[in-house]
Amino acid sequence: MSGPTDDERARCATVRAAFQAAPFYDLLGIRVETERPGTSRLTLSNRAELRQSQGGVHGGALMSLADSAMGVALGTALREGDAWSTVEMTTQFLEPVGGSDVVAEAAVARLGRTLAFLDCSLESEGRLVARARAIFRVRRA
Incomplete structure (x- = not known):
């Protein structure tokens, strides 16, 4: 599999910068890393x-x-100018998180015209501690 294109890297950098600039994520202490659309x-x-x-x-x-x-x-x-918002999210907590950081990895499972379905796993100390699924509304530019 080839790596991301320059346009894909630029889109990832734009989204990463927007999220990192939001005060809520700083308040929680969330760091964003993403390199692949x-x-x-x-x-x-x-x-x-x-x-x-x-x-x-x-x-x-x-x-x-x-x-x-x-x-x-x-x-x-998504493309520049598209907007999205969470419609529904379910979370299963599998075990408690001790004293280590928590890493979340998420991926788009299906992207339609107006809805998107995503999956996420949360790990701490190499253990799966929670998983989540969500439906997002997509508004195309």
Whole structure:
């Protein structure tokens, strides 16, 4: 399989920069990495502010990470000027997250004219800790 084209790399860089500029992602400590259209890799820094009463990372932070990862993956698959928003998301929490960072990897499963379907896996210390699926509404430019 060949690597991404210059146009694909530029689109990924544009989406990455837009997400990194949003204050919410900075607040959560999410770092965005993406080099290939239709996929993403985001890392959530495990910080004390994100932990729930039992010491693990709060499920809401994990869901925000998954939603963000799927949004980035979709954004890289669309054209400049297209818009998207989450319609529905389901998350399964498979095991608690300890003290390590969490890595989310997302991919577009199907991209239609007005709807997109995405999958995401979240890992910490090499273990699958959660998975998510989402449907996004797509508004073409």
